[in-house]
Amino acid sequence: MIARIGVIVVAAVLALYIALVGQRAWLLLTSGAPVGITMGVLMLLLPVVAAWALWRELSFGVGAQRLGRRLEAEGGLPDEELTLRPSGRPVAAEADALFPAYREAVEQAPDDWRAWYRLGLLYDGSGDRRRARGAVRKAIGLERAARRA
Template sequence: MTARIGVALMAVLLALYIVLVAQRAWLLLISGEPIAIAMGIALVVLPVLAAWALSRELWFGVRAERLGRRLEAEGAVPADQVSVRPSGRVIREDADAVFPAYRADVEENPQDWRAWYRLGVAYDAAGDRRRARAAVRTAIRLESAERRA
C-alpha cells in the first residue's frame, strides 16, 4: 500500500511539474524573441516526454500487479520461505539460494508467463531490479499473447 501512495505522490508531483513547465513554455513562445521561442519549444518537448514516461511506468505497474493477482488466484505464487530483515527486505543470501530453481523453470518453460513472473520476483528479491523488470515485461508480453490466442 505504501508503494501505491509513493507512486501516486510522484505522479501528482510530475503532473504539477508538467503544468508549471508548460506555463513557462507558453510564456517563452509568445515572447517573440527567437531564442526564447526556441527555449519554449524545448520546454514543450520535456513535459511531453515526462508524461509519456509516467504513463508507461504506471501502465507497467498496473499490468504487473494484475499478473501478480492472477498468479495468486491460481495458487501459483512462490511458496519459498526466505528470511527477511526487520525492515522487511529479503536477506540476499536466501534469495540467491532459491533463484536457480526459478531460472531453471524459465529455461524449461520459456513460453510460460508464470515462470517469467516468478523469475522477476526472484530477481527483485536478489536486488537486481533491471533484470526483474525485464523478466516481468516478458511475462506481461507472454500473458497478453496467451489471452489473445
C-alpha cells in the same frame, strides 16, 4: 495501501510539473522572440519525456500488480519462505540458492508469463531490481500477447 498513496502523490506532483513546464513553454513559444521560441520548443520536450516516463511506470505497476493478483488466485506464487532481514528484505543468499530452479523453468517454457513473473520475484528478493523489472516486463508482455491471441 501506503505505497499506492505515495504513487498517487508523486504522479500528481509530476502531472503538475508537466502542466507548469508546458505552460512556460507555451509562453515562450508565443513570445515572438527567436530565443524565446527556441527555448519554448526545447522546453516542450521536458513534459513529453516526463509524461512518457510517468505513463510507462504507472502501466508497469498496474500490470505487475494485475499479474501478481492473478498468479496468487491461481495458487502459482512461490511457496518458499525466505528469512527476512530487519529491513524486511529477504536474505540474498537464500534467494540466490533458488535461482537454478526458476531459471530452468523459464528456459523450459520461455513463453510462459508465470515463469517469468516468478523469476522476477526471485530477482527482486535477491536485490537485483534491474533484472527483476526486466523479467516482470517480459511477463507482462507475454501475458498481454496471450490475451490478444
